[in-house]
Amino acid sequence: MSDRPAVWFYTFGCKANQYDTERIRQELELRGAETAPDADAADVAVINTCTVTNQADANARHLVRRLRRRHPDLRIIVAGCSTAFREADYRALQALEEVDGVVPGHDPAAVARELPGLAEPDPAAAGTPLGRNARGTRAWLKIQDGCDRKCSFCATRIARGVSVSRPPEEVVAEAVILARVHPELVITGIHIGHYGRDLEPAITLAGLCERLLERVPARLRLSSIEATEIDDRLVDLLAESGGRLAPHLHVPLQSGSDRVLRLMRRWHTREAYRSRVLAISERAGPLGLGADIIVGFPGEGQEEFAETRALVEELPFSYLHVFPYSVRDGTAAATLPGRVRGDVAAARSRALRELAFRKGREYEATRVGEMADIVVEGRDDRVLGVTGDYLKVGLSGRAAPGDRFSAVLGGRAGTLVAEVPTTSLTAAAAASGRG
The missing domain is CATH 2.40.50 (OB fold (Dihydrolipoamide Acetyltransferase, E2P))
Incomplete structure (x- = not known):
């Protein structure tokens, strides 16, 4: 490996993971590494994993093995949620003969320690946000990590820990730098609706957005946020900022059945979600509106699925992300009875995706x-x-x-x-x- 190792990065999972990869890249570049355009040009591969499903973990292991076959001399480092979810998963990754290093979580400095010979970063530059992914239109702006909720199907919460917010002045400083090369910044995290509750003094997500709108010329876009955690001030900003806070919300639903929502340990009811989405849409329209829905969750029968479909029909969605339930070992949902057959879940997925396609076209026609x-x-x-x-x-x-x-x-x-x-x-x- 040269004094300036070339590092290739691969990211599985969500926008928060993509942000974390960029922070790792920044740390390694500050220490003298170069970023490789692909694995063929790399000395080192850093793989940032996702543990949302068993399949996500399997995909990471498959990539590791494929890289080793094609690039025998490549140093392979694995980090991310899969390394932090359970001790058994961490040990399993360590045991892979193709892996040269495993880092628990997303700590950039810990990844750097897996690359021998890198210099210590300049103290004056350490922690300074760089203009990342300068070729891209969007940049991710991560404002918090972790989650205090306990959804029965979620492994990410366990891997990421409790909700921790970044200080607003730190977020704004990074946003100002990113806006020099990116016309759009995506405000992301694991549970952004809880932003600022742990800070002293406390601040809301709407309060942070107000500061960003005052200082940052880029268009701002919210990533996934719970409908029942969107306060009136945030709705006002969506309606009154002239598009600077993009009129677009992705509000996870997961199910339109109260019975299934209870099994999922979700905190909103069907009616609470419905009434809030309708109120927001009336105030802030035209509004791009998306949602996540899990079909085939244990205990979901035809009646429960019909409730979900009826709610989707009623609400003004412009798109949906529909997922058949996938077991994740170590979560509470993995032990629930009433498993739904795979072909049934697949049929329900198709039905909702077809419905979402139609609603999307209807929304486009109005624009x-x-x-x-x-x-x-x-x-x-x-x-x-x-x-x-x-x-x-x-x-x-x-x-x-x-x-x-x-x-x-x-x-x-x-x-x-x-x-x-x-x-x-x-x-x-x-x-x-x-x-």
């Missing part, structure tokens, strides 16, 4: 002829627009990744288009506050 705030994503000449309410838009005219502009949406549902103005608000212009 034709209306103005949208558009950020350009992609590479080189393969670009598309993403609206604040999270619609994909074809572009007529020349545009580059990172450009940002307002335009009337044309075309039709399924093939929305927007005309690029002769002068668009680029990432550089956004960073300087122009436009």
